[in-house]
Amino acid sequence: MASVPANHVYVRHLSPEDGPGPIRLPDPDPDGRAAASQRWWPPVMLQPSWADSHEFDVFHLHFGFDARSEADLRELVATLKRRRKPLVFTIHDLRNPHHADRAAHDRHLDVLVPAADALITLTRGAADEIQRRWGRTAHVLPHPHVVPLDVMRRAATMRNVRRSGSRARQFRVGLHVKSLRAAMDPQPLVPVLLDAIRDLPDAVLQVNGHHDVLHPDGARYDAGLASMLREHADQGRIDLRVHDYLGDDELWAYLASLDVSVLPYRFGTHSGWLEACRDLGTAVIAPSCGYYADQAPVLDYGHDEHHLDADSLAAAVQEAYDGRVAPGPSVEQRRRQRTELASAHARIYQSLIDGAR
Structure with a gap:
């Protein structure tokens, strides 16, 4: 065929x-x-x-x-x-x-x-x-x-080890701006997310983006976004990581290191990124546009081409921090x-x- x-x-x-x-x-x-x-x-x-x-x-x-x-x-x-x-x-x-x-x-x-x-x-x-x-x-x-089943199994084991450890660990909220699809509107989300984690002990906002968007010589350089992120990073408010395209192994390791990934979409329909996060045990905060919330159990917030509901985004972060999220699928369920x-x-x-x- x-x-x-x-x-x-x-x-x-x-x-x-x-x-x-x-x-x-x-x-x-x-x-x-x-x-x-x-x-x-x-x-x-x-x-x-x-x-x-x-x-x-x-x-x-x-x-x-x-x-x-x-x-x-x-x-x-x-x-x-x-x-x-x-x-x-x-x-x-x-x-x-x-x-x-x-x-x-x-x-x-x-x-x-x-x-x-x-x-x-x-x-x-x-x-x-x-x-x-x-x-x-x-x-x-x-x-x-999306993630290979053997990688899913290893990620689940590592996550269980981290959760059972006595050492305090950071709660990582991930915002990935990668190469800025037209559907992505991450800039207004950053101050909301920073406010949301301010009083959460050990909470960190990690922003990952590609060089082509965040470096002045990049083909799709976004000066406003880059300047805002650099300012917050210089003040120690966000963990900013700028890199090129991640290979599969790097991507799985990155997603597995997060506690929750925030999808910054203002329009769209479905998401493979959402499924990869679920495969790796990472919670997802998805926008109200499209059918992301129909696709799988996620935390949702109001976001489309016309508005951003800051209160619902902050509430979703709090729910994730409190552990009020549906568990991701097991390897056997995916099989x-x-x-x-x-x-x-x-x-x-x-x-x-x-x-x-």
């Missing part, structure tokens, strides 16, 4: 952990080599010529279509219809987190959602919106684990969920293949 893209962690974790699963074609390299390794964007499989010249049973689209024009997608859909190749579309984003304006993404969805032979999304709230906007029913299948997701997807694929015949 053609999964677009095949090498995304979400897609990889839809296959059974052990045993047979769908045979996914490797992501073609954009430079024309046989298959992509690290560089597979934009997905070549979205080219109508690729869909017309390769053999597969099902075309399952996840990500990458924002790199194609509306006309390209119409041609792709027409090619799949002509070849009687079923189109499955998992709608991760009803609002693209990289786009300040939603118009282009909406036009893409207006092509893909009506054309799909089966729709999947991650939450009931997103499915309800799909029903309202297009009159289509989507299967609701939850997000699989069972992965098996169930693999079976659910297999049923959808088979029903479409049978129908195409």
